[in-house]
Amino acid sequence: MNIISKDVIAAENAKQAHALASDYAHLGEQLARRGIDIDAVKRRVANYAVAVPSWGVGTGGTRFARFPGEGEPRNIFDKLEDCAVIHELTRATPTVSLHIPWDKVSDLSALKEKGAALGLGFDAMNSNTFSDAPQQEHSYKYGSLSHANAATRRQAIEHNIECIEIGRKLGSKALTVWIGDGTNFPGQADFTRSFERYLEAMKAIYKHLPDDWRIFSEHKMYEPAFYSTVVQDWGTNYLIAKELGDKAYCLVDLGHHAPNVNIEMIVARLIQFGKLGGFHFNDSKYGDDDLDTGSIDPYRLFLVFNELVNAEERKAEGFAPAHMLDQSHNVTDPIESLMRSATEVCRAYAQGLLVDRAALAGYQEEHDALMASETLKTAFRTDVEPILAMARHEGGGAIDPVATYRAAGYRAKVAADRPAVAGGSGGIV
Amino acid sequence: MNIISKDVIAAENAKQAHALASDYAHLGEQLARRGIDIDAVKRRVANYAVAVPSWGVGTGGTRFARFPGEGEPRNIFDKLEDCAVIHELTRATPTVSLHIPWDKVSDLSALKEKGAALGLGFDAMNSNTFSDAPQQEHSYKYGSLSHANAATRRQAIEHNIECIEIGRKLGSKALTVWIGDGTNFPGQADFTRSFERYLEAMKAIYKHLPDDWRIFSEHKMYEPAFYSTVVQDWGTNYLIAKELGDKAYCLVDLGHHAPNVNIEMIVARLIQFGKLGGFHFNDSKYGDDDLDTGSIDPYRLFLVFNELVNAEERKAEGFAPAHMLDQSHNVTDPIESLMRSATEVCRAYAQGLLVDRAALAGYQEEHDALMASETLKTAFRTDVEPILAMARHEGGGAIDPVATYRAAGYRAKVAADRPAVAGGSGGIV
Amino acid sequence: MNIISKDVIAAENAKQAHALASDYAHLGEQLARRGIDIDAVKRRVANYAVAVPSWGVGTGGTRFARFPGEGEPRNIFDKLEDCAVIHELTRATPTVSLHIPWDKVSDLSALKEKGAALGLGFDAMNSNTFSDAPQQEHSYKYGSLSHANAATRRQAIEHNIECIEIGRKLGSKALTVWIGDGTNFPGQADFTRSFERYLEAMKAIYKHLPDDWRIFSEHKMYEPAFYSTVVQDWGTNYLIAKELGDKAYCLVDLGHHAPNVNIEMIVARLIQFGKLGGFHFNDSKYGDDDLDTGSIDPYRLFLVFNELVNAEERKAEGFAPAHMLDQSHNVTDPIESLMRSATEVCRAYAQGLLVDRAALAGYQEEHDALMASETLKTAFRTDVEPILAMARHEGGGAIDPVATYRAAGYRAKVAADRPAVAGGSGGIV
């Protein structure tokens, strides 16, 4: 059962099919000259999948304001429908990542069935200890898993265990832990004691992790804490995964690093040492801007995927990263932004597959920096849109997801059903 | 009429007075050796004043969460009382800067009288077009003064004019304009057309500016817009002030610059070209963190004041900057944070007064980089706390403002009167 | 007279001509669907030109070391030959920008004739006051145009005037002034006095500027000075151009900004206020890394050209920027790096020409941030290599400049003639 009518998709695709066939054929000819079989690339792209975060389908906000759009989802059932639309059109997002407590429901079977009916599975669970839920006994104002008080830490541990329990029932296989813990002033906390407490708390959670699950810790340089964070970078994140054990891995959010940091190198290091758990994809110019993936620096995204394809092709040990989008949509329709971001990660993956790795290795051996660099640029410059579009088309999706989504009038339809949400100031005032 | 009982202040001061007298005397001796009259410095410090922002006395938040404290002020009258406490104890904050619409009241005379009763005047007015007020006709989701639609710009212009009108009645002499306008994606707006519209709108506001008023435009690199902002840096800010006219000046918020930028140099340039309007003081490690002034990089704060004292002493033309704190207090009692920040700007000013400017000029002429640098460091290293404390003490304030505030039990008292505020998630979810 | 044999070029082109014809035809078909005439784009690309810096053909270095390559040019005559090779193969670099004193010769007519024989003209002259020349009377250790001593400033002024004189004889029409002046420590110099002296010195140079010349001042955030520079950013640079007069413009080097700065917006502002003089193109990840243009963030380069094409198409008043490469080649053959960088600026220009500006303007009006952003991405994603290659091919250049250069064996030939240069430590030890 499709939410977006298959007729609408077919009608829109019909407008583009001829041009696509021509472009695909010509690109196939070009790639054949480079010794690449376009159909093989297309098949790998068709199999690629990235999870959508349940919170991503609502309009985001900043500390200054939130400006909701029309038809904001009211609950996780609405959110699943929005997510289904994304997958129906892009064929790239078969799973949804939930956030507890927001996505908590009394009837988990109903949720699971809803997902199944929409063709959606459940990706990593996400706990939340960076804000206080109503009626929560202990506040996270001064931290959660690293809090100085044992009772607060215990509460945060139990929340994470609950997330695992919910996830088990839904078929999830991973827990992602990002905390806002940190400080705003030098001296506010003892770095060492905070981290000891964090590790102890994570070990308590880890004990409850089913054998076939993984736990992902996520580092972030700053925000909401503005002097220090407990899990500030990949170095600390690696120490965590190492201390916890074999089911513990590091999650990389592209926007959580210091200015100018070489992220693709961090990815390579974590792969090399068997601790890359997965990604939160997005893009950013300044900090954790949570912009649409690939919208600011598409070449950086490609360089990350270049490492991923490299690891995939050399069958790096233990390499099985989880891919998820994590964005905040303040000025666009969230469904549109997530569709194009799903497309962008597919694009970067496809470009990564085009890299002539044998030639690259040769240039590296010969210190031919220019040709090595051009080998990557050649793959990046290739307009792989025909491959992506053909994969979508053949999979029952849309050649042009955004145009088709607009043609289907989905936003207007849900706006009629879902009540308008008031905007207002953000946290600051 | 003091909110904090003079008896409490006196009792607390009594505990410290002896040590203070001794420290002041010895510092006087030290400074005399350098040819400095400590009493003269103290007098200038006593005359120094910095405005407190009305929004600063409430607990701030991030896009992730807001964790209110006890006794949050309910309205501008509560806020004025909190501000009065700050001034009573520090003697450095005789004025309050209002933010419209939050501080809008039906009876402006009552507000003015309340201020007068508390010994407080009204500093620069602040407009708000970065969030939508309830019942507002046109949304600022896509901009305000630079919005593509003329009606939205008109609404934002009228709001600013209203701020001037309110300010006139309260005795304010300046309007500060900070807008959140900008874009999240390349292409979202045309840089040039946006800036043309912004300039046109500002000119419309400027027309309504009374002759004895000044208008301050404030630049900011990013946030809430994450790809570009309309007034991104001091270069653009200077162009604005120049285009508008003689009553237009640039406002510098210490947290609104790119990483590593030399802010004191920007201050010097704006002074040199007659366009330094004033400051929003705070401190930051990453972005616009809005932390307590001087808490992260106190030497940078000193270097800014070194430029200010330099300009003051050489009587730079048109030099009369407005000083204001602008911070967000997420983990501290806002009154305490504002008191120490007021103290920190006094400290930086006092240290700036200790710079041996004749010696410095000599070293600069001789290219004696080491001694020039040490001349500044010597002033900075001087522990001027006895000067600050004596100025407060003699002015009727507290030798130790925070200890006295705590001894007075003000927070508990207002917590009893003012209802608890629920926390919750920030704009993001 | 070609340095690279036309036979070699023809032989190499023959290998690629068939594929190029096919790719060009298909791209033409694709662009036609978008309403774009590929031949018109090709013609504009063919007319595009970027200057090569004479110093760029030698191997660069860092303060840690310099590792020369083979066949390093011995003097400006050798350098011109290397530059000619670049132009012969790319057809995009018809002019050379000289650096005095390094390129100073006793017989300027011989130099001019050499250029003419090689088909090269002379672009902007570059003065050097950031290092001391042998036998120089006053050292620039503590500055040049802003130096505290009038005699040193005078020497620096006269050097710049000499550069103008040399340039006049060679047919240059512009002087680029970049100085290393600045400080390493707070207090080392007075910001205001330094800038006053700089302005005074620049005015003295400006007086000698012929009527049909322009003078470009270049800002840079840091290096070689590490606390402050006299011309630190575009704000100061704008003030300079404004103070000097109508023949004074700002030069933008892509690597001279603070981290995260939105450079394309600076470009837009300078165009809007009639002061964009030109560019030093290169790329960077950290600071003034001087890497090959487009090698690190090709989308940023495109966004800059998007502004340039926008200005060109709307015929912005006084818009006539000078384009120059400015790179340091430490690990590549400089000729190869300059050829690919020339190609990259052509590519960004071609992509800029493909932007559907009418559609973009529409999306901007409607606040359709997603489609506005995609409009730029669509142009950027187009693989315009067939256009660039066809323009080169038809202009007598190489379809694949690097492959052709290697096939011609130029580096080995000059290595036989030009003596090997010893490497060694850089400035630091």
Place this chain on the structure above:
Amino acid sequence: MNIISKDVIAAENAKQAHALASDYAHLGEQLARRGIDIDAVKRRVANYAVAVPSWGVGTGGTRFARFPGEGEPRNIFDKLEDCAVIHELTRATPTVSLHIPWDKVSDLSALKEKGAALGLGFDAMNSNTFSDAPQQEHSYKYGSLSHANAATRRQAIEHNIECIEIGRKLGSKALTVWIGDGTNFPGQADFTRSFERYLEAMKAIYKHLPDDWRIFSEHKMYEPAFYSTVVQDWGTNYLIAKELGDKAYCLVDLGHHAPNVNIEMIVARLIQFGKLGGFHFNDSKYGDDDLDTGSIDPYRLFLVFNELVNAEERKAEGFAPAHMLDQSHNVTDPIESLMRSATEVCRAYAQGLLVDRAALAGYQEEHDALMASETLKTAFRTDVEPILAMARHEGGGAIDPVATYRAAGYRAKVAADRPAVAGGSGGIV
């Protein structure tokens, strides 16, 4: 035997002794009020030592230019004399850190004796594989310990082993390895293979490390490589130390991090995991600026020492970091810069000792962020110069090292003996 006449020191000290006694007495009184014994602090400061780098006594340079000063040391014997001057006046720098090959001599006993005669020992040895030495067989242009060619790696390994051998004869107990290896372009090298080769090479060196030695690896984000470095941050550095074994530790250079990074937290993490080897102290505003320690952000330096004193006082396991200055002096007399930098690290250490750690721990437990932060600021604000000066005075050094150095006329004396060095361009041209 003193190089600086004891009479000169005594005469200069005589001018200051009276004021110092008064200041010391008053500071003692102040500290006593806080429960601190000033003499105990002074004794710990007197025992503190920081090594001086042999290369630091020569004038540095940038890639743009080098401007030598007068009396540049000609060789390691001259350098030792300059280092002796620093120690004689500051009493804080009893050891020198050598750099091979520059400090290599045929007669090591003579060098050791010279050191002994001057009262100087030998700190960590430093290898150099970031530039090519004359007659070196394999170039380091494309790397050293991570080079693709085994023979080049072997040469670099042997050079490091030679450094150990030299160090053994001189009484050193540590080897510091910093390499310039990295890339300028994406694709130039395979991150994983490069790091594998690096680890293999380091293991080969480690095998030759005497049992009572330590090896320090040093991370750096960029420069001389501008896209990636092999040992880019503390995360990679930790992996190295872990892979190598118990004698391997991480060295932290304060200028080698990304913008905004919280360095004191990295220090705390390395202490917690037993891998902090030591420091290269300096200061910076932009990148690896190598400015005088404490000259740009003295509070950051204090925060680092706050972690060090914290670890010292809680007797953290395996905590024994090596302290060394590492600066480049472009505009100051290197001896003066090193003296003041030695003083600055003493200052930060003394301030660290003044932190009321019991009170701090209490505030941390109670989430009293403001008072915790003020506890650090109180220690930092204390003008400890009387403690430092008294420690120097009582140790036979100078109350005012720079003034005494100038009074002694040392620079003029050596300028008479040591020939002037020509300046010139740096590596770039």
